[in-house]
Amino acid sequence: MTLPLLADGPAPAPSRSPMAFSGQGREFMNLLIAGSLFQIPTFGFYRFWLITRLRRHLWAHTEIAGEAFEYTGTARELLIGFLIALAILGPLYIAYAILGILLEETYAFASVPLVVIMYVLAHFGSYRARKYRASRTVFRGIRFWMTGSGWPYAARAILWDVATVLTLGLALPWALASLERYRMRNTYFGSIRGDFAGTGWGLFKRVWWIWLVGFAGLLGLALLVVVLTFLSPGRRALEAMAVLLTLLGMALFPLALAIVTRWRVEGLRFGDVTTASRLRARTCYGLFVKLVFSALGFLLAFVITVGLVGFLAARVVKDVVTASGALSWLSVGVGLVVAVGYLVALLGLGILQRYFLGRGLWVAVVASTTITNLESIDTAVAAGQPAGVLGEGLADALDFNVGL
Amino acid sequence: MAGAVFYDGESARRRPVSLNVTRSAIDIHEGAEWIASWPSAEVRRRDAPDCVLRLTREGASSLARLDVADADLQAAIRASCTQLEGPDRRERAGRILVWSLAATASILLCVVLLLPILAERLTPLIPVSFERRLGAAVDNQVRTIFTGRVCEDPRGHAALGTLVARLQAAHPGGPTVDVAVLDTRVPNAIALPGGRIYLFRGLLDKAETPDELAGVLAHEMGHAAHRDGLRKMIQAGGTSYLLGLLFGDVSGGGAIVFVGRYLVDSAYSRDTEAAADDFAGRTMGSLGRPAHAMVLLLKRIEGKDDGEGGNDSRIPAFLSTHPVTDQRLKALEKQVPSRSGEPLLDQQEWRALKEICKTT
Numbered sequence: 033m034t035l036p037l038l039a040d041g042p043a044p045a046p047s048r049s050p051m052a053f054s055g056q057g058r059e060f061m062n063l064l065i066a067g068s069l070f071q072i073p074t075f076g077f078y079r080f081w082l083i084t085r086l087r088r089h090l091w092a093h094t095e096i097a098g099e100a101f102e103y104t105g106t107a108r109e110l111l112i113g114f115l116i117a118l119a120i121l122g123p124l125y126i127a128y129a130i131l132g133i134l135l136e137e138t139y140a141f142a143s144v145p146l147v148v149i150m151y152v153l154a155h156f157g158s159y160r161a162r163k164y165r166a167s168r169t170v171f172r173g174i175r176f177w178m179t180g181s182g183w184p185y186a187a188r189a190i191l192w193d194v195a196t197v198l199t200l201g202l203a204l205p206w207a208l209a210s211l212e213r214y215r216m217r218n219t220y221f222g223s224i225r226g227d228f229a230g231t232g233w234g235l236f237k238r239v240w241w242i243w244l245v246g247f248a249g250l251l252g253l254a255l256l257v258v259v260l261t262f263l264s265p266g267r268r269a270l271e272a273m274a275v276l277l278t279l280l281g282m283a284l285f286p287l288a289l290a291i292v293t294r295w296r297v298e299g300l301r302f303g304d305v306t307t308a309s310r311l312r313a314r315t316c317y318g319l320f321v322k323l324v325f326s327a328l329g330f331l332l333a334f335v336i337t338v339g340l341v342g343f344l345a346a347r348v349v350k351d352v353v354t355a356s357g358a359l360s361w362l363s364v365g366v367g368l369v370v371a372v373g374y375l376v377a378l379l380g381l382g383i384l385q386r387y388f389l390g391r392g393l394w395v396a397v398v399a400s401t402t403i404t405n406l407e408s409i410d411t412a413v414a415a416g417q418p419a420g421v422l423g424e425g426l427a428d429a430l431d432f433n434v435g436l
Numbered sequence: 437m438a439g440a441v442f443y444d445g446e447s448a449r450r451r452p453v454s455l456n457v458t459r460s461a462i463d464i465h466e467g468a469e470w471i472a473s474w475p476s477a478e479v480r481r482r483d484a485p486d487c488v489l490r491l492t493r494e495g496a497s498s499l500a501r502l503d504v505a506d507a508d509l510q511a512a513i514r515a516s517c518t519q520l521e522g523p524d525r526r527e528r529a530g531r532i533l534v535w536s537l538a539a540t541a542s543i544l545l546c547v548v549l550l551l552p553i554l555a556e557r558l559t560p561l562i563p564v565s566f567e568r569r570l571g572a573a574v575d576n577q578v579r580t581i582f583t584g585r586v587c588e589d590p591r592g593h594a595a596l597g598t599l600v601a602r603l604q605a606a607h608p609g610g611p612t613v614d615v616a617v618l619d620t621r622v623p624n625a626i627a628l629p630g631g632r633i634y635l636f637r638g639l640l641d642k643a644e645t646p647d648e649l650a651g652v653l654a655h656e657m658g659h660a661a662h663r664d665g666l667r668k669m670i671q672a673g674g675t676s677y678l679l680g681l682l683f684g685d686v687s688g689g690g691a692i693v694f695v696g697r698y699l700v701d702s703a704y705s706r707d708t709e710a711a712a713d714d715f716a717g718r719t720m721g722s723l724g725r726p727a728h729a730m731v732l733l734l735k736r737i738e739g740k741d742d743g744e745g746g747n748d749s750r751i752p753a754f755l756s757t758h759p760v761t762d763q764r765l766k767a768l769e770k771q772v773p774s775r776s777g778e779p780l781l782d783q784q785e786w787r788a789l790k791e792i793c794k795t796t
Contacts, residue, residue, distance in 0.1 A: 054486065070529075070533070073533060073536070074532060074536035074537070074540075077532065077535075077536040078532060078536070081532060092483035092485060093485055099450075100483075100484055100485050100488065100490075102482055102483050102484070102490070104499075170499050170501075172443045172450065172501075173443030173444060173445040173446075173448070173498070173499045173501045174443075174499065175499060221448070222447075410447070410449050410450070411447070411448075412448040413447050414445060414446050414447070414499070
């Protein structure tokens with residue numbers, strides 16, 4: 033693909049620096065596989081080291097005009113963040129559980145107020161986690177860093193969530209724009225303040241028809257279900273609707289992801305530095321197709337392996353057990369094998385997801401981005417301090433995704 | 437240009453520099469001007485793309501970086517700076533493994549050794565009223581798992597009441613129980629903490645005489661009398677909470693679900709089962725009814741499972757709640773009632789009980 037050379041008005045045309053990703057897919061995959069396998073004997077503790085290694089790989093191979101980023105966070109910090117989150121959440125949950133039982137709640141542990149607390153903490157934590165990652169990102173010997181607190185961000189995010197729900201998703205572009213603006217205006221590269229130039233209206237103009245298609249699809253399917261249930265009562269219609277909805281979502285999501293990501297990248301500003309993105313929907317569809325088919329292939333291979341092993345083991349074991357009556361040991365063994373098999377399946381799917389969506393999307397975004405006026409950051413002076421680790425800990429403990 | 441770029445960590449300016457690598461230090465010059473000298477022992481490597489060697493100085497206050505792209509210079513630096521990777525990089529993976537194994541071992545020790553003791557000691561201390569509240573929480577879980585409708589045909593309900601009352605009368609001062617039938621095909625029965633006992637319709641369908649069913653009921657009442665459900669709940673809850681901690685689930689949100697499943701699926705220890713059997717045997721004996729009828733029912737269920745390939749039942753034959761039926765049959769056959777009592781339910785009541793799930 034050739035870029036049309038634009039004559040950009042007045043004399044000194046702004047410089048354009050392409051971004052590039054220089055990492056090898058195989059190297060990333062090796063990190064993922066080794067790290068995931070290491071999580072089994074370490075009961076998952078290795079996840080902090082794995083995440084750190086993945087981030088270091090991605091950051092170090094992301095270049096602007098041949099100069100690479102650097103990730104300075106450490107696994108130990110993530111571990112500490114997790115322990116802090118544990119110290120905060122542990123007593124909270126226990127107190128809540130006891131309270132629930134004392135009040136004879138019908139749903140005891142998993143009740144509404146707790147979900148609300150977790151929901152607020154999730155927004156709070158996601159902001160703090162971004163703060164952590166920004167302040168561990170170094171470019172040209174200068175640190176990125178963020179101001180602002182997690183609480184006002186959480187308040188905004190919650191209000192926007194409410195608005196989004198009330199408008200059936202129509203407010204989402206403005207929500208994304210507002211939150212991104214808040215995040216970027218609090219982000220600094222040394223002494224240069226960031227900004228976000230994308231607007232809700234700008235995004236809305238690009239995605240409104242996706243919303244319409246999705247909504248029409250939902251309505252149409254609902255209507256279909258109503259008709260079908262009248263014709264032949266049963267749960268079949270509902271199941272069919274769930275399947276069709278999933279397919280519709282899978283068809284539209286990569287497109288929406290591509291548009292939103294491109295809009296996001298193009299809105300980024302640091303002083304006079306601007307960005308342009310050529311991210312295409314085709315790329316996102318490619319990633320999703322690869323993910324879906326590799327996951328299906330993996331599951332198929334997994335099921336066949338399990339079936340074969342189970343069949344052979346059952347034949348061998350049957351005689352032994354009926355002879356000796358070692359039933360309880362056998363059940364322990366079977367339980368263990370099932371647990372390990374389950375873990376392997378889970379880790380395998382996690383690897384594929386991180387490879388195709390995590391790395392794949394990262395590479396696609398980097399490779400399609402061009403930076404303009406890069407020389408203007410020469411004036412940046414070091415500022416800011418590394419941020420705390422609580423956010424990452426909350427993210428880990430509450431299990432919401434803040435990226436790799 | 438000497439193929440090196442220096443970032444001083446104070447500003448984002450790119451400073452092309454020339455390097456002079458000696459045994460003791462790297463001297464950095466920008467043009468003719470000397471900028472810095474980094475002692476070889478303090479130079480560390482940082483992450484960079486494959487063709488670039490990125491260096492920093494250990495202990496420096498700023499984020500000063502030196503990017504070396506020239507291959508000869510890289511080789512010279514690697515030769516003179518022996519601690520590029522830091523002093524202890526090698527051991528790290530091993531240490532993580534050792535400490536996680538230690539943490540795992542300690543938690544597993546807690547689960548295997550301490551939790552049973554804790555459960556044993558704690559159970560008698562917990563007031564019955566509190567146990568009931570715990571039971572209510574688990575009850576919700578069980579009903580969710582089996583998407584359970586409780587069968588409430590009035591005549592069947594009355595018959596069940598009669599049966600339970602007779603069994604309870606055999607143990608004055610025993611636990612108060614609350615028996616209900618869940619409409620699910622799984623042939624099983626469970627006793628939750630707090631005296632709630634569920635018979636599953638699958639069991640009811642397979643029972644051929646009131647004695648068989650009464651035996652199972654008495655067995656579950658034995659569990660209730662010994663507060664086995666509470667003990668197991670403390671153990672299972674503690675176990676899943678501790679294991680959840682390892683995997684990063686501090687919420688314990690998984691714990692309650694796990695407890696529900698565990699109570700339904702897993703086996704009690706053989707001693708616990710034997711104690712409940714003994715309770716059932718004494719109950720049936722004092723009513724003058726055969727105690728071993730219940731084992732016949734269990735055997736019938738196990739036989740059926742093998743035949744049908746387990747599709748009907750959620751419990752695989754391996755993990756079946758009740759161990760080695762033959763041994764139990766022998767133990768129960770020893771408890772022959774001294775006198776023969778009248779049937780626990782008459783024909784009409786029995787039929788009503790069997791059909792408790794039929795209407796509405």
